[in-house]
Amino acid sequence: MVRVLTGIGLFLLCSALSHAQIASVSVRALLPAVLSESSGAVFFNGRFISHNDSGNENKLFELDTATGLILRTVHIQNAVNSDWEDLAQDATSLYIGDIGNNRGNRTDLKIYKIAKADYLASDTVLAEMIHYSYADQIDFTPNLNNTEWDAEALLSLDSSSLLLLTKDWVNRSTKAYMVPKQSGTYSLQPMPSQLNNAGLISGGVYDALSGSMVLTGYSRTLMPFIWVCHSFSPQDVFSGINQRSYLFNLGMEQTEAIAQTGPLDFLISSESFNQGPFKDDAKLIELRLSAGLELIADTETPSVRIYPNPVKDLLFIDGGSPSRVELLDMRSVKIYQGGSERMIDLSHLRKGVYLLRITASEGTFTQELLIKD
Numbered sequence: 001m002v003r004v005l006t007g008i009g010l011f012l013l014c015s016a017l018s019h020a021q022i023a024s025v026s027v028r029a030l031l032p033a034v035l036s037e038s039s040g041a042v043f044f045n046g047r048f049i050s051h052n053d054s055g056n057e058n059k060l061f062e063l064d065t066a067t068g069l070i071l072r073t074v075h076i077q078n079a080v081n082s083d084w085e086d087l088a089q090d091a092t093s094l095y096i097g098d099i100g101n102n103r104g105n106r107t108d109l110k111i112y113k114i115a116k117a118d119y120l121a122s123d124t125v126l127a128e129m130i131h132y133s134y135a136d137q138i139d140f141t142p143n144l145n146n147t148e149w150d151a152e153a154l155l156s157l158d159s160s161s162l163l164l165l166t167k168d169w170v171n172r173s174t175k176a177y178m179v180p181k182q183s184g185t186y187s188l189q190p191m192p193s194q195l196n197n198a199g200l201i202s203g204g205v206y207d208a209l210s211g212s213m214v215l216t217g218y219s220r221t222l223m224p225f226i227w228v229c230h231s232f233s234p235q236d237v238f239s240g241i242n243q244r245s246y247l248f249n250l251g252m253e254q255t256e257a258i259a260q261t262g263p264l265d266f267l268i269s270s271e272s273f274n275q276g277p278f279k280d281d282a283k284l285i286e287l288r289l290s291a292g293l294e295l296i297a298d299t300e301t302p303s304v305r306i307y308p309n310p311v312k313d314l315l316f317i318d319g320g321s322p323s324r325v326e327l328l329d330m331r332s333v334k335i336y337q338g339g340s341e342r343m344i345d346l347s348h349l350r351k352g353v354y355l356l357r358i359t360a361s362e363g364t365f366t367q368e369l370l371i372k373d
Contacts, residue, residue, distance in 0.1 A: 022226075022245060022247075022287065022289060023264075023289065024286070024287075024288045025247050025249065025250065025285065025286065025287045025288070026285070026286050027250070027283050027284070027285055027286075028065070028066075028068070028283075028284045028285065029065075029066070029067055029068030029283070029284045030068055030281050030282065030283055030284070031050075031063075031068055031269065031270075031272075031282035031283060031284055032068060032070055034052075034061065034070065035050055035052060035061055035063075035070070035269075035282060036052075036271070036272040037052040037053050037056060037271050037272070037282070038050045038051070038052060038257060038269040038270070038271060038282055039051065039052060039053035039084060039086065039152065039202070039256045039257060039269075039271065040084060040085060040086040040087035040097065040154075040203065040256075040257045041086075041087055041203065041257035041258065041259040041267065041268075042087045042088065042089045042094065043261045043267065044094070044116070045120065047062040047063060047064070047065070047071065047072075048062070048063045048065050048261075048267055048269075049061065049062050049063070049087065049094075049259075050087070050257065050269055051081070051084050051087065051096065052081070052084070053081075053083055053084055053100060053256075053271075054081065054082065054084070054100055055081065055083075056081050056084075057075075057081060058075065058076045058077075058079040058080060058081045058084075059073050059074060059075050060073070060074045060076070060087075060096075060119075061074075062074075063284070065261070065284070068284050072123070073123065074119060074122075074123050075123060075124045075125070076096070076112060076114065076125060076126075076127050077124050077125065078126050078127060079096070079098075079112050079127055080098075082098050082100070082106075082108065083098060083099070083100025083101065083102075083106075084096055084097065084098050084100070085097050085098075085099050085100040085151065085152040085153075085154070085202075086099065086152055086154040086202075086203055086204075086257060087154070087257070087259075088154045088155055088156045088162060088205075089116075089156060090156045090159065091116075092116055092117075093113050093114060093116060093181070094113075094114045094116060094119060095112065095113055095114075095130075095154060095156065095162060095181075096111065096112040096114070096127070097111050097151070097164070098110045098112065099151040099152065099154060099164065100150065100151070100152060101149050101151065102144060102145055102150045102169070103142040103143060103144050103147065104139075104140065104141070104142065104143050104146075104147025104148070104149040104150065105140045105141065105143075106149075107133070109131070109132055109133065110129050110130060110131045110132070111130040111162065111179065112127035112128070112129060112130075113127055113128040113129070113130060113181065113183065114126075114127045114128075128183040130162075130179065130180070130181070130182070130183055130184065130186070131186070132164075132177075132179055132185070132186045132187070132188050133186075133187055133188070134149060134177070134187075134188055134190075135187045135188055135189050136189070136190055137149050145169050146169050146170060147169055148166065148168045148169070148170050148171075148175075149166065150166065150167045150169060151164055151165060152165075152167045152200075152201065152202040152203060152256070153165035153167070153201050153202065153203050153215060154204075155204045155205060155206045155213065156206060157178065157206055157234060157237075158208075158234065159181075160180065160181055160182075161178045161179065161180060162178070162179040162180075162181055163176060163178060163179070163204075163206065163213075163237065164178075164179050164188070165177075165201050165204060166201075167200050167201050167202065168198070169200070172197060172198055172199055172200065172220075173195060173196045173197070173198055174195040174198040174201045175191070175194050176190065176191040176193075176194075176236075176238060177189070177190055177191065178191070178235075191235065191236045191237060191238070192236045192239070193236050193238040193239045194238060195227070195238045198217070198227070199217050199218065199219050199220075199244075200217045200218055200219070200220070201215050201216075201217040202217045202218065202255060202256045202257070203215065203216045203217070203255070203257040203258045203268075204216065204258060205258055205259065205260045205266070207260060207263075209263070210230065211230060211231075211232075212228055212229065212230040213228070213229040213230075213237060214226060214227070214228055214258060214260070214266060214289075215227040215228075215258070216255045216256075216257070216258040216268055217255060218253065218254055218255050219368075219369075221252070221368060221369035222252040222253060222254055222273065222369070223246055223247075223248075223252065223355070224246070224247040224253040224254075224255040224268075225244050225246045225247060225255075226244070226245055226247065226258075226287070227242060227243065227244045228243050228245075228289075229241070229242045229243075247285075247287075248328065248355060250285065251353075252273075252280065252353065252369065253270045253280070253283070254271045254272075254273045255268050255269075256269055256270060256271045257269045258287075264288055264289040265286075265288050265289075266286075266289075267284060267285065268284075268285040268287055269282065269283070269284055269285070270282055270283045270285060304318070304319045304320035304322065304358055304360070304366040305317075305318045305319050306318075306356060306358075306368060306370070309368070309371060310370075310373040311346055311370065311372060311373065312347070312372075312373045313345065313346065313347040314343055314344070314345060314346070314347075315344045315346050315356075315370070316342060316343055317341075317342045317343075317344075318342070320360050320366070321340075321360050322339075322340050322342075322358045322359065322360055323339065323340055323359055323360060324337065324338070324339065324358070324359040325337070325338040325341065325356070325357075325358050325359075326338075326356075326357045326358075326359075327346075327354050327355070327356055327357075327370070328354065328355040329354055329355075335354075346372060349372045350372065351372050351373060352371075352372055353369055353370070353371055353372075354369070354370045354371075355368075356368055356369075356370040
């Protein structure tokens with residue numbers, strides 16, 4: 001059933017998204033093993049559709065949103081999964097972004113365009129191809145996870161254009177590029193504004209009713225977040241108001257893709273990871289935005305440094321002007337709160353992962369995952 005928002009309903013939707021507020025976020029289901037590297041997503045025909053990233057099969061998987069079980073698999077016959085990183089959609093087409101480039105040296109970047117009519121009619125489909133390059137990239141020297149030219153977020157902006165957002169490993173900023181939806185070969189120019197201190201942006205959706213982008217990603221310590229961007233020019237999508245909120249109660253998650261399921265409802269997929277002592281399963285996460293709760297704005301200050309991390313006994317805070325120091329466990333339970341001290345004795349804590357949040361006297365904050373050894 002299609003619901004049309006008018007009057008007060010549309011006003012509340014725009015208000016909620018423009019204030020970047022979260023009503024709830026929770027894990028709905030574990031993803032099946034065949035989707036342990038889920039990296040792109042859309043919600044279409046009542047189902048969550050996703051794919052894996054580099055080196056996996058050239059297939060789309062339809063999931064039951066209640067159980068996470070796979071209901072259907074669609075093979076893209078003329079496609080290769082070099083590094084599929086996101087899915088986007090409009091009224092007539094699905095778009096698969098073969099846009100991953102974590103070495104910064106790819107010259108075969110492309111987007112596959114699939115007609116929805118073909119997708120619904122058969123489990124094997126053919127795709128058109130949109131080839132592109134970055135006009136501002138002049139150096140193609142391979143540099144693993146240390147490049148400006150990786151990308152993982154692909155959004156449908158309007159009837160004629162897609163939006164590509166980079167995942168900058170160097171300075172954690174994000175640039176935006178407009179991509180035509182017609183097959184061809186294009187040299188893309190960056191939009192004027194960047195999203196600074198963005199973290200690692202890994203997926204996004206554009207909500208045309210409110211004129212807002214909702215982006216997901218994670219920090220270098222796998223702390224998941226969302227950005228809500230609004231009040232911008234379509235020719236410069238980071239020119240408006242950009243607000244980030246961390247999804248603290250999820251703990252460490254490599255959030256990879258986001259799909260909109262309703263006016264204020266979203267599903268996020270996370271990828272399984274195994275990094276030293278830390279590992280976790282891939283998940284399907286439910287996110288609901290609301291006008292009722294206030295969230296943390298993007299007021300981080302990078303001037304504060306904490307060390308050592310991992311820490312055994314004494315933790316030191318350098319720089320900034322801290323007025324409150326809080327330590328939370330991975331269930332978001334506060335286990336410590338202090339004032340302006342620069343040295344904290346953590347020798348009594350059990351080994352594990354904690355969230356350290358430092359609020360400065362001017363109201364800015366910094367936060368980081370802290371490993372207790």
